[in-house]
Amino acid sequence: MERRKILLGSGAALATVLAGCSSDETGSDSNNDDDEPLNDTNGDNGDGDDSDDADVPGLDRDKLELDSEKISIEEVNKDGDTVDIVATTTTTDPETLAAELQSLGETVAAAITDPEAFKAEINSVTWVLENDGAMVMSFYIDVQWAIAYINDEMSEDEFVQTVLDTADETQ
Structure with missing residues (x-):
């Protein structure tokens, strides 16, 4: 499927670009502006270019936490009408x-605090799961599915299965 090839390619490219960009979480100070993630709240992506890509309307990043001991979210970035999660x-x-x-x-x-604002700005959420820097799985969430789940129009099992049906796995 061409969409999977595009998703896989964009996920790999995103993972490459974002590798080592968790300096905010580790407390280390990095002077490499090219490695700065777009997750600050003032819209400055670190290169002097004020950008609205930093904020994701209707999304509370602090609530974006999986109930998992084996998966942890490292990066959340907005790229146009897509949110990329590594x-x-x-x-x-x-x-x-x-x-x-x-x-x-x-x-x-829990993370989508304003579904209307989120839906107005975002079309999909792309996830890339990595292990030791290598992509293990990628999948995406269509915002319409998320809104249907939030509005109780889709069960959690249906939502999760729909999302997992988009998964590309690599071993």
């Missing part, structure tokens, strides 16, 4: 990953 995982087993992602619906529902 997470690390301690497992490469697809069945274990699927089990760990069962809380995805709750996580998305």
Whole structure:
């Protein structure tokens, strides 16, 4: 499928660009402006170019936490009408990953605090799961699915299965 090739390619490119960009979480001070993630609140992406890509309308990043001991979110960035999420995982087993992602619906529902604002600006959320810097899985969430789940028009099992059906796995 061409969409999967595009998603896989963009996920790999995103992972490459974002590798090592977690300096805000580690407390280290980096002077390399090219590695600065677009997650500050003032819209400055570190290169002097004020950009509205830093904020994701209707999304509370602090609430974007999976209930998982094996997956942790490292980066959240807005690129046009897409939100890109890079997470690390301690497992490469697809069945274990699927089990760990069962809380995805709750996580998305908690993080989208203003569904209308989010839907007006964002079309999809792309996830890349990495293990030791290598992509293990990528998938995406269509915002319409998230809104349907939030509005109780889709069960959590249906939501998670729909999302996992978009997954590309690499071993």
